[in-house]
Amino acid sequence: MLLLALLASSAHAAWEWSAPLTVNSVRSAAIFPHLESANRRGVAVSGGTVAVVWEDNRDGSPQCYLATKPAAAAAFQMEIRLSQGDCYEPVVAALGDGRFVAAWEEAGTAHARLLPGGAVLKLSDAEAAQVTLAAAGERIYAAWAEQTGRFRRIVVARLALEGDALSVKTRRPVEAKKPADEQGWPALATKGDGSVTVAWEDRRNHHTVPMVSTSRDGRRFARPARLTDQASGASAEGLGAGTGAMRPTLTAWGGQGVVAVWLDKRDFLSGYDVYAALDGGTRRFGKNIRVQDSFGDNMVQWHAAVVGDAGGRLLALWDDARDGTPDVWLSEWDGKAFGDDVAVPAASGLGAQSDPVGTLDAAGSLHVVWLDHDEKAGTRVRYARAVRK
């Protein structure tokens, strides 16, 4: 616990937010941008460049787009299209020196590409979806849900980068045996030592349970463990199979740590709540911690994401409608618990703001992207940066 407290040394200072910017250049009432992705990795910062990915239907079919801007610039550059066929749930990870790797589902399988430039790499020959990425230095991992018989299972690949050429170095299912039920929505975190942690939704217990495994090198994975400390099983009346929990997200944290945040319905009368579990470096996650404060108790939370960095900063983002309409909320780890919920200024108030994604840059600045809904004018992809006061 002392380690966890030390990792939160900077958690009490408030954030100072920049004026928000609009990321997408095209919008109308018939265009629907989405920031949904496995591990909610829609924004990354590399060498002073911010990159945002999303999907929308401006071209008559769902396509994935990427927009960038120098951190100090007043506007995003015109977005580029990443995909040729129907595209879903894009993610982006920072590689350093202004380079990124993006991944997405297209034509029923997972793809990746180095940016800027770079050719598109097909990650799997099988039907695959819900691809995600994690990178630390030159170590790049991808994970996706791959069709294996009746169900999907989680596959993790280590990617190699030589010059501008991206390739698959290793590709392994987390479990060799065929899945007994559906698996999906993987999340990844990789640390400086090259190890990788993968979490995912798993239905082997006949309800949705976030599970987790680790590997030192992406070749052999530890036996999966539950992230949730809620047991599976029927109710006292012999009904159902257990409470629901979904969409796990992961971040590397504090050099050796990994943190998970997910949506959890253990209190079934208040909808999904945001829960977290921390691994301080032991490869074991501790007890589950409720993230949102009591003012959010009677409200359903959605689109939860964890954001952390090697400096020990840690926070969770989500949206809920406790003030009447959906707003983006933030809660920071103070070393013992997640603190009071704070509305992100430009992503709260009148109208509906939802679907946050976020990242911390090398200087500790927080970059948040969200959807600002307007049924008549069309939804905007919005961005703001926050620095410590």
Next chain:
Amino acid sequence: MKRIGMLLATGFLWATTVLADPPPGYPFVGYDAGLAAARASGKPIFLYFGRYGCAWCDHTNKQTFSDAALKQLYTKNYTLVYVDAESGKRLTLPSGERITEAELGVRLQAFATPLFVYLTPQGDKIMQIPGFKTVQDFRDYDRYVRGGHYKQETLLEFLGGKS
């Protein structure tokens, strides 16, 4: 041996489907197929928003949807749609927006499952009802929806006026 394997597989399928899926024997279909079928038939949509493993869904299936007359009433008069509250399966809203089944829960602000949503054949929401309901409840909702009473009065007003 092959036959035993098939029987085991069938048993497994049954075991998984009874835990929290649509009630057995009802012709539930996915959202997109249901919306297309409703437009073609002119039947209103009865959307069952359930969760895999949900105890109250299981309870409702066993206590309420096991009623043969209710099954006949809803099968005959509604397009039956099942949506999995935690699924990443995609669907297309009447607006043309593509979202996941789980995201539909966000749009419905679904607190709990089961959640029952009645929609016009064009996909416009008439009302949504959360939680366990009895056979009589579903008979009342049917009269309210198919009788067109929702156009003039709220469900509470309608139920307060019943004999």
